[in-house]
Amino acid sequence: MRSPMLRTLLLDAGNTLVTMDWALLAELAAAVGIEATPEAIARAEAAARPALSAWIAAGASSEARETLRFYVGRILESLPPPADGDRRRATVRLVAALRAVGTRRLWSRPVPGVHEALAALRAAGLTLAVVSNADGTVEDGLVALGLRDLLHAVVDSARVGVEKPDPRIFAHALAAVGAGPETALHVGDLHAVDVVGARAAGIAAVLLDPYGDWEGVDCARAPDLPTLGRALLGTG
Numbered sequence: 001m002r003s004p005m006l007r008t009l010l011l012d013a014g015n016t017l018v019t020m021d022w023a024l025l026a027e028l029a030a031a032v033g034i035e036a037t038p039e040a041i042a043r044a045e046a047a048a049r050p051a052l053s054a055w056i057a058a059g060a061s062s063e064a065r066e067t068l069r070f071y072v073g074r075i076l077e078s079l080p081p082p083a084d085g086d087r088r089r090a091t092v093r094l095v096a097a098l099r100a101v102g103t104r105r106l107w108s109r110p111v112p113g114v115h116e117a118l119a120a121l122r123a124a125g126l127t128l129a130v131v132s133n134a135d136g137t138v139e140d141g142l143v144a145l146g147l148r149d150l151l152h153a154v155v156d157s158a159r160v161g162v163e164k165p166d167p168r169i170f171a172h173a174l175a176a177v178g179a180g181p182e183t184a185l186h187v188g189d190l191h192a193v194d195v196v197g198a199r200a201a202g203i204a205a206v207l208l209d210p211y212g213d214w215e216g217v218d219c220a221r222a223p224d225l226p227t228l229g230r231a232l233l234g235t236g
Contacts, residue, residue, distance in 0.1 A: 006232065008179040009121060010170065010198070012188030013132035016208060016225055017118075017147060019109045020045070028101070032093040033082030044078035046211050049189060056165075057192035062133045063163065069095050104137050110145050113226035118150040121229050129153040131173045131186065133163045133193065152177050164188075165197030174201075187225060195219045 011017060022038035029036055036044070051074045052067070060067050073091045082090045098106060122128055128151045132138045136158035142148040153176040157163035160172050174181060181202035188194025189208045195217075198205035206228060207214060209221040222228035230236030 005183050008127040008184040010129050010131045010186040013130050013138050015189035018107050021108050028097045032090045036079045044075045048074035053190045053192040103135050104141050117226040117229035127152050127177045129173045129177050131155045133157045164193045167201035170201035
């Protein structure tokens with residue numbers, strides 16, 4: 001049930017509103033010797049998030065080259081090895097392929113049901129703003145997917161010069177929509193980035209955990225935004 005205090009919903013972009021194109025990622029993985037279905041890769045990616053969160057918590061930027069290499073390496077650990085058995089080489093080659101493809105093409109699939117969820121949340125009177133660690137292209141990507149018109153603001157770390165978990169990016173988002181932290185809730189997929197950052201800004205947070213990979217975390221969890229949206233609105 002929606003809290004009467006909740007007025008503003010801050011949303012991560014990747015793995016909250018949009019996902020990677022898993023079929024494209026499967027093609028790229030096959031080209032470096034990793035044979036896996038799109039569904040297996042999606043599952044492996046979700047399983048890699050707690051390790052990625054710990055990596056970032058140790059001081060890494062979520063947008064750094066070495067972070068992408070670590071992330072891809074952890075995803076590949078859950079998939080069959082390449083024919084030559086060299087996961088390290090496959091990781092390096094896949095990272096290069098992902099960089100060549102680019103963020104906009106890779107992160108190009110809306111989460112199932114997210115259009116309807118955003119429309120329902122907005123119709124219920126909530127203010128919706130994206131707060132994303134990104135490379136400056138997140139707003140254009142949301143426009144292309146037909147999601148931007150459902151949002152009141154989009155804050156991209158590359159454009160504002162500060163990234164989560166720094167509380168200043170959350171403060172920037174709140175100021176952009178004229179909201180206060182006490183009536184806001186942030187939703188994202190990485191504890192060290194989304195939950196820690198939101199709390200530092202005085203904002204409550206929900207961690208998205210589609211498969212139950214985040215055992216023992218000290219925050220509320222939901223499988224995805226549509227499910228959370230129905231719970232907040234009391235419609236499911």
